[in-house]
Amino acid sequence: MLQTKEIEALFRTYYRPLCLYALHYLGDPDAVEDVVQESYTALWRQENPVANVRAWLYSAVRNRSIDALRKSGKTEPLPSDLDGPISDDEAEERSALEARLWTAVDALPEMRRKCLLLAKRDGLSYKEIADELNISEHTVRNHISRALETLREGGQQMINFIFSFF
């Protein structure tokens, strides 16, 4: 059985990527965390040693996500992107960078993040955002471009970071 310290390390490494991975299946951030946390709890309770913990966790999250989807009546539970279904491998592969991006969004200065989300998530125009936040359209544009810059840099750094392993 795994020790608390080992589980904590696995948590720090894979929790957010697994959340993003589950999000590709479930499409609803609210449903994601229970599935991932249950998977960790199940790993903890494993009496037998697990050879590849990362693979074990991904398949536990996948199985639980598929179960959840089946329960809600979906006959063909597939992972998807905003544009439509993607492969399970792709969802798994993307989840690491997406987790990194999620963290980068967390770290954005408050105003930049607000403007970015209102534009990209909620689909508001610069004008609408400017009105909502009582700032000029110019400032909105500025915030968003700076935010995207940071995220892309972050993403790029992440990719460099990955390549530095090889």
Next chain:
Amino acid sequence: MNQIDEQKLSFVLRHYRPGMFDTQKAWKKVSGMASRHPMRRILLWAMPIAAALIFGVFFSWRNTWTEYNAYGLAQAFTLKDGTHVTLAPGSTLRYQPHKAPRRVEMAGKVHYAVARDEAHPFRVTAPAATVTVLGTVFQVSEDRVDVTEGRVRVDGSLGDGVILTAGQSARLKDGIPTLEETALPNPSAWATGVFRYDATPLDDVLMDLSAYYGVSLQVKGDSSGKSLTGEFSTESLDEILELVSLALDVEIDKQ
């Protein structure tokens, strides 16, 4: 940033909510929940110990002895099975009410009114004898057994046992119980507080009272043919003597 990265960014932004997928928070939740888990491991080895403790407590509870003592006065107690016991001064009785409610050990003199239970014989172990009964009234002391009602079996440490019926007594000498012909009519008056006579010859009545009060009682004149029927409280010898004198028209000398 290439096309696929833009897709990833869009996906993240579309679903992003501040404070969500918080690793720190989630870890606290899961480790808090799982902190019960080490308990489960503790339980694995704690359970046999707990079980042993519970068994131990249970058996020691089962094996608990209840002891009764009578000091200056005769004292009456009711045992778990409903049997009434009266202990003469200086006597003790003990038993295990949860393990063997119908097996008592005693020393001194004890009067028993045993609750009837055919399936479970009541057994008295005294220094000189073991007495087994189903449901009777009798008395066991260091050197004798007296039966008031029913039947009892008396086994000494040697020889064959004897069976006593109502009104019979056995004396225990050198571990051998022998039927006693000249039994007192009320060997248990000290416990019952009553002398009960049923056409009892006057000589036997006086012997009974003499034994009880430790005095010498003699009839002045002829006592032959005179017998007594009735119940008398043990409270006052003089009152009894007065009643007997009146009833049988005799004069009794007390010394």
